[in-house]
Amino acid sequence: MKVTYFQQVPYRQLPDDFEKRFESVVTTPYFELTTSENVAAAFREALDELMHAARSGFDGLTVTEHGQSSYDMVPNPDLIESALAYATEIEELPTAIYPVGRSLGKSREPLRVAEELAMIDCISRGRLVSGFPVGLAYDANINNGVPPAQTRQRFDENLELVLKAWKAREVFPWNGRFAQHAAVNIWPRPVQQDPLPPVWITGIGNPRTMQMSIEREFGFNYFGWFGLKVAGRRIFDRFWEEVERAGKDANPYRLGFMQSICVADTDAKAEALYAKHAEYFFRKAVGSIPMERLALPGGIDIRGVEALMRDPGDFGIYDKLRTVTFAELMDAGALVCGSPDTVVEQVTAHAREYRIGNLHAMLQFGSMPHSLAKDNIDLFAEQVMPRLRQLWTDQGYQHHWWPLRLGGIPLPAAADVQAIAAPIGAQA
Amino acid sequence: MTATTQPVATEKVVVVWDNTIRLRVKVVGQGPALVYLHPAGGLLWDEFLSRLAQDYTVYAPEFPGTSPADPYAIHQVHDLWQVVLMYEEALRKLNIGTPVLIGQSFGGMLAAELAASYPDRFSKLILMDAIGLWRDDQPVVNWIAAPPSQLPALLFADPEGPAAKMMFASPADREDAIAARAGMVWAIGCTGKFIWPIPDKGLQHRLHRISAPTLIVWGELDKLVPVSYADEFASRIYGSKVAVIADSAHIPQLEQTDTTYSVVKEFLHLSDRHAPSLVGADS
Numbered sequence: 020m021k022v023t024y025f026q027q028v029p030y031r032q033l034p035d036d037f038e039k040r041f042e043s044v045v046t047t048p049y050f051e052l053t054t055s056e057n058v059a060a061a062f063r064e065a066l067d068e069l070m071h072a073a074r075s076g077f078d079g080l081t082v083t084e085h086g087q088s089s090y091d092m093v094p095n096p097d098l099i100e101s102a103l104a105y106a107t108e109i110e111e112l113p114t115a116i117y118p119v120g121r122s123l124g125k126s127r128e129p130l131r132v133a134e135e136l137a138m139i140d141c142i143s144r145g146r147l148v149s150g151f152p153v154g155l156a157y158d159a160n161i162n163n164g165v166p167p168a169q170t171r172q173r174f175d176e177n178l179e180l181v182l183k184a185w186k187a188r189e190v191f192p193w194n195g196r197f198a199q200h201a202a203v204n205i206w207p208r209p210v211q212q213d214p215l216p217p218v219w220i221t222g223i224g225n226p227r228t229m230q231m232s233i234e235r236e237f238g239f240n241y242f243g244w245f246g247l248k249v250a251g252r253r254i255f256d257r258f259w260e261e262v263e264r265a266g267k268d269a270n271p272y273r274l275g276f277m278q279s280i281c282v283a284d285t286d287a288k289a290e291a292l293y294a295k296h297a298e299y300f301f302r303k304a305v306g307s308i309p310m311e312r313l314a315l316p317g318g319i320d321i322r323g324v325e326a327l328m329r330d331p332g333d334f335g336i337y338d339k340l341r342t343v344t345f346a347e348l349m350d351a352g353a354l355v356c357g358s359p360d361t362v363v364e365q366v367t368a369h370a371r372e373y374r375i376g377n378l379h380a381m382l383q384f385g386s387m388p389h390s391l392a393k394d395n396i397d398l399f400a401e402q403v404m405p406r407l408r409q410l411w412t413d414q415g416y417q418h419h420w421w422p423l424r425l426g427g428i429p430l431p432a433a434a435d436v437q438a439i440a441a442p443i444g445a446q447a
Numbered sequence: 448m449t450a451t452t453q454p455v456a457t458e459k460v461v462v463v464w465d466n467t468i469r470l471r472v473k474v475v476g477q478g479p480a481l482v483y484l485h486p487a488g489g490l491l492w493d494e495f496l497s498r499l500a501q502d503y504t505v506y507a508p509e510f511p512g513t514s515p516a517d518p519y520a521i522h523q524v525h526d527l528w529q530v531v532l533m534y535e536e537a538l539r540k541l542n543i544g545t546p547v548l549i550g551q552s553f554g555g556m557l558a559a560e561l562a563a564s565y566p567d568r569f570s571k572l573i574l575m576d577a578i579g580l581w582r583d584d585q586p587v588v589n590w591i592a593a594p595p596s597q598l599p600a601l602l603f604a605d606p607e608g609p610a611a612k613m614m615f616a617s618p619a620d621r622e623d624a625i626a627a628r629a630g631m632v633w634a635i636g637c638t639g640k641f642i643w644p645i646p647d648k649g650l651q652h653r654l655h656r657i658s659a660p661t662l663i664v665w666g667e668l669d670k671l672v673p674v675s676y677a678d679e680f681a682s683r684i685y686g687s688k689v690a691v692i693a694d695s696a697h698i699p700q701l702e703q704t705d706t707t708y709s710v711v712k713e714f715l716h717l718s719d720r721h722a723p724s725l726v727g728a729d730s
Binding site: 316324 | 518521525591592593594595625626628629630632633634635636637639640641643644
């Protein structure tokens, strides 16, 4: 199994009663709640934690994107990742540079996305893994002004443009519905050309997103905010059903999963050290994003809206998150916390059951201070990660969704369908 | 008020936009043509419309995507210009002469766009709590991003009153209720495509073209588009008149049906007799 280190840049000193006082992470008053020292420190600490993880041997450094939000102050992960690309190159650390969340449904400048990522691939000399989520409603629609009914269409068009801009040998015009460019000829192009940088799509359960990822041989990421044991099970079952339906092999490396994890010498010590930071994170981050900011009319297909009204199970413990307790997080599997043995046992069991080939370990979250985050990274890297890495190694699967420079193996030519455009305008 | 007998409704399908969109038009009543453009949540047939149908043939098109039988028609509609051209095409194909045009909220914006684009095609124009303009000091509330639980309070002066209950009535059958709720969510998304994120798409620069006699009807307690917007419209539409409806918020035709119907009826009859004085001496 590949194990990446997953980082957000949260403001770590929000008041205890944040989730009672404020409607959402999106409308949080900046100057009332922050000091510039704390904000600056949040960036320094996050970058230091990422580099600490790189030095500890993680397979990749994954960073998400969230505009205008107090729980993750990263409006563009490419900025963080380009700094990491340079620093890890200097230190000769063979880790994937993995902006997991450059949302293409949100982006109004897809060519800039293509250029930024190509630059990162050059700076890192071929270590880019490129994550393209469709986009969260509050970020794509509220923050960036994209009509909800256009998020998916923009994603579809922008993805085609980015991939074409990366590889086209000739200058080409792009006359899209959303972007028009008389002459596309980006400099630089990614170092990775054959194949292009691995593309990963993040989804929350929409079967169409899964189908598109599988058909086009992209990796598929799912983030476990809503509880692996309650929501994850449904999502993973659906994913592998779609893989089977598409006639593809059940290669676990197709699937990535983000899990919040904390490790200490014993289970009791882990709870004592991390419980309050986990509660801070889930209550003041995802828990403080009201449903009408996660889903907006027009953003979800009418049949999808009906399906969610019939059965909201994909949202797992979302309803509880604003007041969630450590025990509830553990019960739902939204958090794995304990001794190295406990963590290995739980993660391995889940990974086996759901055929997870890529784990994104979120080891700093919420208010967790820098020193504790480093302890968590250290213990995880020393005593958990080596054992998790053994998973799947005996089954003969090849990892086709990883940079060649870092051991990825190209798909057989016939299966490499990234270049074949899916029909644009397929309904969101 | 006395409930009017529910008139017989028929549905006409008008194929527009190079045979790609089937626009469904509800047709009710008898008499001269009157076109009604519904608000963002879709077409809800109400008492106000039934009363109009006593004197007029009411043509009520369903915005593409808001017809339960054809939700994906919205994917064929890309911008506001297309919407205006497509509606003009539909009205032309209906062959109904120069109808009265009434629009409510989102439909009000659409009605204003049509009347500004085709000044000679409508005999009278009635805008009811229309969106389409913007004031920084009194922003239009973004109902698309509002929590669904807050919609009754946002739309109605009395969120517990019969008008709110009618609008948000849920069918007894669970599947029917899901279809109705999902349909309303989808309709709000379909119409929202053309006004997101701020419902100001330049209408203020086009309103001066309107030459049809115009009545602007507004709920005095409108919390979504404050009543000050009535004057914003009036100041840009030459010779227009404003009727403010007391004890009503955003949807006067539902919340104060009698009063709303009477001011509308008076305007329609008055303007029949005195059209020149309403539209100005040079019209």
